[in-house]
Amino acid sequence: MKVIVFGCLAGTNPRPGRNHTAWALEKDGFLHWFDAGENCSRTMYFMGYRAEQIRRIFISHFHIDHFGGLPGLLGTLRRKKENLYTLPVYTPEEGIFPLMEELLRRTSSLYGGTELEERSLHAGSEAEMDGVKVSWRPNTHLAPDARGRSRSWSFKIEAEGKTIVYSGDVKSPDELGDWLRGPDMLLMETGHHSAPELCRKFKHENRKIGKLVFVHHGFEILDHYEETWNRARDIWDGELYFAEDGQVFEL
Amino acid sequence: MKIHIWGCLSGTEPMPGKHHTSWALEKEGALYWFDAGENCSRAAHLQGYDVRKIRKLFISHSHADHTGGLFNLFWVMCKLNALDRRKGEEPPQVAFELLAPDPELVELIKSQLFFLSGEKENPRIDVRKIREGVLCDEDGVRVETLRNHHIEPDARGRGTSWSFRVTAEGKTVIYSGDVRSTDDLAPFLEQGCDLLLMETGHHSAPELCRTWQERNYAIGRVLFMHHGREMLRDQGEVARRCEAIRGKTVSIAFDGMELEL
Numbered sequence: 001m002k003v004i005v006f007g008c009l010a011g012t013n014p015r016p017g018r019n020h021t022a023w024a025l026e027k028d029g030f031l032h033w034f035d036a037g038e039n040c041s042r043t044m045y046f047m048g049y050r051a052e053q054i055r056r057i058f059i060s061h062f063h064i065d066h067f068g069g070l071p072g073l074l075g076t077l078r079r080k081k082e083n084l085y086t087l088p089v090y091t092p093e094e095g096i097f098p099l100m101e102e103l104l105r106r107t108s109s110l111y112g113g114t115e116l117e118e119r120s121l122h123a124g125s126e127a128e129m130d131g132v133k134v135s136w137r138p139n140t141h142l143a144p145d146a147r148g149r150s151r152s153w154s155f156k157i158e159a160e161g162k163t164i165v166y167s168g169d170v171k172s173p174d175e176l177g178d179w180l181r182g183p184d185m186l187l188m189e190t191g192h193h194s195a196p197e198l199c200r201k202f203k204h205e206n207r208k209i210g211k212l213v214f215v216h217h218g219f220e221i222l223d224h225y226e227e228t229w230n231r232a233r234d235i236w237d238g239e240l241y242f243a244e245d246g247q248v249f250e251l
Numbered sequence: 252m253k254i255h256i257w258g259c260l261s262g263t264e265p266m267p268g269k270h271h272t273s274w275a276l277e278k279e280g281a282l283y284w285f286d287a288g289e290n291c292s293r294a295a296h297l298q299g300y301d302v303r304k305i306r307k308l309f310i311s312h313s314h315a316d317h318t319g320g321l322f323n324l325f326w327v328m329c330k331l332n333a334l335d336r337r338k339g340e341e342p343p344q345v346a347f348e349l350l351a352p353d354p355e356l357v358e359l360i361k362s363q364l365f366f367l368s369g370e371k372e373n374p375r376i377d378v379r380k381i382r383e384g385v386l387c388d389e390d391g392v393r394v395e396t397l398r399n400h401h402i403e404p405d406a407r408g409r410g411t412s413w414s415f416r417v418t419a420e421g422k423t424v425i426y427s428g429d430v431r432s433t434d435d436l437a438p439f440l441e442q443g444c445d446l447l448l449m450e451t452g453h454h455s456a457p458e459l460c461r462t463w464q465e466r467n468y469a470i471g472r473v474l475f476m477h478h479g480r481e482m483l484r485d486q487g488e489v490a491r492r493c494e495a496i497r498g499k500t501v502s503i504a505f506d507g508m509e510l511e512l
Contacts, residue, residue, distance in 0.1 A: 019293075038320075038323045064508070106356045107319070206410075
């Protein structure tokens, strides 16, 4: 079982060697995909994966740095003409998925192929497939919609006795609540938070986190990488990573 | 005056170092931008260009390898504005016209994007439907269109595809967009040009060179782009065969290429 990072950048200005946020859990040759920043399908291709390995897609929220590559990714899938299947796409708020479908219809004469099925994150709180259980809970990165419904989400993934927590974008790590009690891996966004400060907080709270992987890098890591790394490293004694595009973690 | 290639790949399988099609003519700091494949704004930004300097944006047709970067292009504009404000600077007011065969597609992208980013008025993008003839003639840049047969319109007139001729500072550049055949471009090619940006996603580059030679077209220089399987297989061999016909007046585009005009 692997966690594959296709893109590790937040929505800052563009940076060399880094693309917007996208990652997947690979288990038994299938991909359970989270977020889809620009260029994610291309990175996937060069890492030796194919779109038809994707079993389902979860989008944490509809900011471009988390879904700007979704049309490209879905478009790649829709070009398939054989071994078709229905791909569930879990969406964080209403109204955008139809836009995606319309976009695909208008941008490809090859529209057809694998069916996409929208599943709203509002409609439940977990979904299991092929031995991978994904749970989600709302966070307050985005203000709720006009009906008071959440528009941004965090995820917990359980498979083969391991637990992975993915923050999505959060206003505070406290929004992850009891999910921080001993995950094997925490994929934590640093686009809106200081990595050393997070390390200090987690240490102070005596969090037992197997692999602490910072993703969705913002200015602190991008502009002051070494200094930030050294500060975080001095605080956090456990396994610590600043994710890179193309990085693969064995679990 | 320069040509910038942001992306030179067609919608075949991905190719290392190459992204979907997008390029721009730079004149006096303004960018006349053609097509917007995925990664175009990132490429331009990383090459040192401010995407907010777009004066006009032309979309040849709506296929994803020509429009997949629009989302991020608009987003990067919004982000750069936000970064200016973060530094205590007032961002420039960005306003430009976007001419596309399917304005509804662009409006769909635009409306969602500005809702998501919180930007309402900057950038201000005026989306218009492409029409036959002269699309723009201002600040010394003239852009004309030619309808081609890469895709045929549906019953509602959607799905048209276009080629372009750009004239500036006494030079003429033809951009094929995607075409069914070089015959689609004949009305432009018969009048000659200094530079032809020609797609090879659907054509063999050496065969095109041979056809143009037989027809005696006065094409100063050819830049093949929008590369397809022929180039993917063996770009060096394609270049050798083209040079055998056209000599050194033929080049093969790469991402990040700059061409002085």
